[in-house]
Amino acid sequence: MSTWRERAERTLGRLVEASAAERIFISLAALAMSIFVGGFVILVSGFVATCSEPFLTRAMLVTIPGSGGWGIAIPLPGSFCYNPIQVYKYLFIGAFADPQQFSLVPFNPAIDQYSLAGTLRETSMLLFTGLAVAVAFRAGMFNIGTQGQLVLGALGSVLSVLWTAPYVPSGIVGGIILIPVGLVAGAAVGGAYGAIPGAMKAYADTNEVITTIMLNFIATGIAFVLVSEYFKKPGSGNVETRAIPGYAALSPSLFPRGSSFSLLVLVGALVLTVGIYLLLHRTAFGYDLRTSGIQPEAAEYGGVNAKKTMVSSMALSGAIGGIGGAIYVLMILNRWQTGVPSYGFDGITVTILAGNNPLGVPLAALLFGMLKSGSLTIDFALGVPKQLVGVLRGLIILFVAMPEFFRMLGKRWVTPGAQGENAVATDGGTPTEGGESDE
Amino acid sequence: MNSRIRIAGLSIGSVVVLGLLGLLFPGSAVGRLVGTIDVSYASAALRFTVPIAFAALGGIFAEKSGVINIGLEGLLIISAFTGVAVADAMAGPAGASQTTLWLGFFAAVAASTLFALLFAIVCIEFKADQIIAGLAVWLIALGLAPFASKVIWGRVNSPSVGTLNDWQIPLFADIPVVGPIFFDANPTVYMLLAAVPLSWFVLNETAFGRWVRSSGENPMALDTVGVDVRRVRYASVLLSGFLAGIGGAGLSLGQAGLFNGSGTTMVDGRGWIGITAYLFGNYNPLGAFGASFLFAGLDALQIRLQQAGFQLPNELIGIIPYVTVIVVLAFVGRTRTPSAAGEHYESGEE
Numbered sequence: 152m153s154t155w156r157e158r159a160e161r162t163l164g165r166l167v168e169a170s171a172a173e174r175i176f177i178s179l180a181a182l183a184m185s186i187f188v189g190g191f192v193i194l195v196s197g198f199v200a201t202c203s204e205p206f207l208t209r210a211m212l213v214t215i216p217g218s219g220g221w222g223i224a225i226p227l228p229g230s231f232c233y234n235p236i237q238v239y240k241y242l243f244i245g246a247f248a249d250p251q252q253f254s255l256v257p258f259n260p261a262i263d264q265y266s267l268a269g270t271l272r273e274t275s276m277l278l279f280t281g282l283a284v285a286v287a288f289r290a291g292m293f294n295i296g297t298q299g300q301l302v303l304g305a306l307g308s309v310l311s312v313l314w315t316a317p318y319v320p321s322g323i324v325g326g327i328i329l330i331p332v333g334l335v336a337g338a339a340v341g342g343a344y345g346a347i348p349g350a351m352k353a354y355a356d357t358n359e360v361i362t363t364i365m366l367n368f369i370a371t372g373i374a375f376v377l378v379s380e381y382f383k384k385p386g387s388g389n390v391e392t393r394a395i396p397g398y399a400a401l402s403p404s405l406f407p408r409g410s411s412f413s414l415l416v417l418v419g420a421l422v423l424t425v426g427i428y429l430l431l432h433r434t435a436f437g438y439d440l441r442t443s444g445i446q447p448e449a450a451e452y453g454g455v456n457a458k459k460t461m462v463s464s465m466a467l468s469g470a471i472g473g474i475g476g477a478i479y480v481l482m483i484l485n486r487w488q489t490g491v492p493s494y495g496f497d498g499i500t501v502t503i504l505a506g507n508n509p510l511g512v513p514l515a516a517l518l519f520g521m522l523k524s525g526s527l528t529i530d531f532a533l534g535v536p537k538q539l540v541g542v543l544r545g546l547i548i549l550f551v552a553m554p555e556f557f558r559m560l561g562k563r564w565v566t567p568g569a570q571g572e573n574a575v576a577t578d579g580g581t582p583t584e585g586g587e588s589d590e
Numbered sequence: 591m592n593s594r595i596r597i598a599g600l601s602i603g604s605v606v607v608l609g610l611l612g613l614l615f616p617g618s619a620v621g622r623l624v625g626t627i628d629v630s631y632a633s634a635a636l637r638f639t640v641p642i643a644f645a646a647l648g649g650i651f652a653e654k655s656g657v658i659n660i661g662l663e664g665l666l667i668i669s670a671f672t673g674v675a676v677a678d679a680m681a682g683p684a685g686a687s688q689t690t691l692w693l694g695f696f697a698a699v700a701a702s703t704l705f706a707l708l709f710a711i712v713c714i715e716f717k718a719d720q721i722i723a724g725l726a727v728w729l730i731a732l733g734l735a736p737f738a739s740k741v742i743w744g745r746v747n748s749p750s751v752g753t754l755n756d757w758q759i760p761l762f763a764d765i766p767v768v769g770p771i772f773f774d775a776n777p778t779v780y781m782l783l784a785a786v787p788l789s790w791f792v793l794n795e796t797a798f799g800r801w802v803r804s805s806g807e808n809p810m811a812l813d814t815v816g817v818d819v820r821r822v823r824y825a826s827v828l829l830s831g832f833l834a835g836i837g838g839a840g841l842s843l844g845q846a847g848l849f850n851g852s853g854t855t856m857v858d859g860r861g862w863i864g865i866t867a868y869l870f871g872n873y874n875p876l877g878a879f880g881a882s883f884l885f886a887g888l889d890a891l892q893i894r895l896q897q898a899g900f901q902l903p904n905e906l907i908g909i910i911p912y913v914t915v916i917v918v919l920a921f922v923g924r925t926r927t928p929s930a931a932g933e934h935y936e937s938g939e940e
Contacts (some may be wrong), residue, residue, distance in 0.1 A: 318774050372908055373909070499725065536740030544733060
C-alpha cells in the first residue's frame with residue numbers, strides 16, 4: 152500500500168513538473184490568441200456600430216511619412232468606429248490609471264486610485280471564486296455552481312450579521328465579532344449548498360455539471376424569494392435586505408472612502424491561496440483529493456474513500472465560494488440585493504487559465520480583475536460595450552481548451568516544409584489532413 | 591431503466607389524482623389549478639417545448655457520435671440572437687414582414703451550425719477537452735450576444751420584431767381539443783413534431799444512424815469497416831448545431847418576437863434543461879421529447895399559476911422546473927453514456 156502511494160506520488164509529481172512550463176506557455180498563448188481574435192471582434196463590431204468620429208473612414212488615406220502628404224487612398228467597405236489597439240490600451244491602462252494622461256516617456260503613471268481600487272476589488276473577489284472552482288476541479292469535479300454557492304453564502308452572511316448585531320456592542324468591538332460571524336456563516340451556507348451536488352454525484356451518480364448549473368438557478372430563486380417575502384428592507388422598492396451596521400463592514404483601508412476595497416481582504420485572499428496550496432500538496436486530504444481527480448479508480452484502489460472525497464471537496468469548494476459571497480456583502484455592497492455579479496462564472500475562467508493551480512490563480516484573477524475594471528473605462532471613454540469582456544472570457548477558455556492547436560502551430564513554425572512527415576513521427580498516427588489552422 | 595418507468599408512472603399517476611381532485615372540488619386550490627389547464631395551456635406547453643426539445647435532439651446526435659456537446663445553451667443563445675438581428679436588419683420602415691422573419695430564421699440556423707462547426711473543429715481537430723470547449727461555447731455566446739445587442743441597438747434587449755405566423759391546417763384545425771393544439775400552431779412546433787420521429791428513425795433505422803451509434807460506442811470497429819469516424823462526428827456535431835439553431839430561432843422568432851440579453855439571456859438555461867431531458871430520455875429522441883414536454887409543461891404551468899393569482903411568489907414557481915430536474919436526476923441517476931463519448935479518436939491507433 153505504502154509503496155503504491157509513494158510511486159503514485161512520484162508519478163504525480165513528475166507529471167505536474169513536466170506540464171507546469173507547458174501549462175504556463177499554453178495559458179499565455181491562449182491569452183495572446185484571445186486578444187488577437189478579440190481585436191477582430193472589436194473591428195467588426197466597430198463596422199456595425201454607428202458613431203460620429205470613426206477611426207477608419209470609407210476611403211482611408213495612407214500617407215508615406217516625410218513625403219508631405221503623398222499617399223494612396225485605400226477604399227474600405229465602410230467606416231469603422233472602434234480602434235482595437237486603442238480599446239486594448241484603454242482596457243488595460245484604464246484598470247489602474249487615467250489612460251489619457253498615462254505615458255511611459257516621459258514616465259507619468261497617472262494612477263487613478265478609484266480605478267486601481269476597483270481592479271484590486273475585482274481581483275480579490277475572483278481570487279475567492281477562482282480558488283473555489285480550482286479545489287473542485289482538482290478533485291475531478293466540474294463545479295459550475297460556485298455562483299449559486301456565492302449567492303446563498305452572501306445572503307447567509309448578511310442575515311447572520313443582522314441577527315447577531317443587536318446582541319453585541321457597536322464600534323470596533325462589534326466589528327471584531329460580527330465580521331468573523333459573517334464569514335463563517337457565508338462559508339457554512341456555501342459549503343452546505345456545495346455539498347448537495349457532491350452528495351448527489353457520490354450517492355446517486357448524477358452528473359455534477361448539470362446539477363450544479365441547475366442549483367445556480369435554484370439558488371437565485373431561493374434567495375430572491377427569501378428576501379422579497381421575509382427579509383425585505385421595510386419600505387424599499389427593491390428586493391434587498393437592510394444594510395449591515397457600518398462597523399460590521401470591511402471598510403476601505405489605504406484606499407479612498409467609497410472605493411469599497413479593503414487591502415486586508417486581498418491579503419486574506421492571498422493567505423487563503425497559500426493555505427489551499429499547502430492543503431492540496433502537503434496533507435493527506437489534499438493527496439486523496441488530487442489522486443481522485445487524476446485517477447479515480449487508482450485512488451479507490453489505494454484506499455481513498457471516493458464518495459467521501461467527492462462530498463468533502465465540493466463542500467470545501469462551496470465554502471470558499473460562500474466566503475467570496477460574504478466578502479461581497481461585507482466589503483462591497485453591505486446588504487444583499489438581487490443581481491449579484493457573475494463572480495462564480497468568472498471563477499471558472501480564472502481557474503482554467505491558471506491550469507487549476509492555486510498558485511496561478513492570483514495572476515489569472517489579477518488579469519480578469521483588470522479586464523473587468525477596464526471594461527468600465529472602455530464603455531465610458533470609448534463607447535465600446537463593456538460586455539466585450541464576456542467575449543474575451545469565452546475566447547480565453549476556448550483557446551486554453553485546445554493545447555493541441557498550439558502544438559500544431561508550433562510544429563508548423565519549426566518545420567514548415569516537412570509538416571506531414573513530422574505529424575506521423577510525433578503522433579504515431581496518420582497525418583492530420585492538411586493540419587489546417589483555420590482560426 | 592426501471593426507475594425511469596417508475597418515475598413516469600408516478601408522475602402520470604399523481605397528475606391523474608390531482609386532476610380528479612380538481613374536478614371533484616372545483617373551489618379548492620387544486621380545483622382552480624386544474625381549471626387553468628385547457629387547450630391553450632397545452633398549446634403553450636408545446637410551444638415552450640420547442641427550444642428544449644430541439645436542443646435535446648441535437649445533444650443526442652452529438653453525444654451518440656462520441657462528442658459531448660455541452661455548449662447547446664450557447665448555440666440557442668447565438669441562434670435566438672441572430673434570428674432577431676437579421677430580421678431586424680432586413681426589415682423595412684414598416685417593420686419586419688413574414689419574409690424577413692423567415693430570412694432571420696434561416697440565418698439563425700446557419701449561425702448556430704457555423705458555431706457548431708467551430709466547436710467540432712476545436713474538439714475533433716485540436717483534441718480539446720469537450721467539457722471545457724463546450725463551456726467556452728456557452729460563455730462566448732453569453733458574452734457575444736449582449737455585446738452585439740449593445741452595438742446594434744444600444745442596449746442588451748432588441749426592439750420587438752414580431753413572430754412567425756401560426757399555420758392553420760384547414761379542416762384539421764376544427765377538430766375539438768386536438769385541432770387547436772396540433773393543427774393551429776407555430777411552424778416551429780410542426781418542425782418539432784416532424785423532427786422527433788425523424789430523428790428516431792435516422793438514429794435507429796438508417797446506415798448513418800448506425801455509424802453515429804458505433805462512432806460513440808466503438809469507433810475503432812467503425813474505422814475497421816472503412817467508415818471515416820471523423821466525418822461521422824463532424825456530421826453529428828453540425829447536426830446538433832442545426833437542430834439547436836431551430837430551437838433558438840423558435841424561441842426568439844416563434845415565441846417572444848425579440849431578443850432579451852440581460853442576465854442569463856432569454857434562453858435562461860433551456861439548453862441545460864435540454865441536456866437533462868435527453869439524459870432522462872436515455873438518448874432516445876421520443877423519450878427526450880417527453881422529458882422536454884414535462885419541463886416545458888411545468889414552465890407553462892408557472893405562468894398559469896401566476897395568472898390564476900395563486901399567492902405564491904413568482905420566483906418560487908419559477909424554480910419549479912429546475913427543482914424537478916434535480917429531483918429527477920437524483921432518482922434516475924446514471925444514464926449509460928456512449929462508451930467513447932468524450933474521447934478522441936485517431937484513425938490508425940491500435
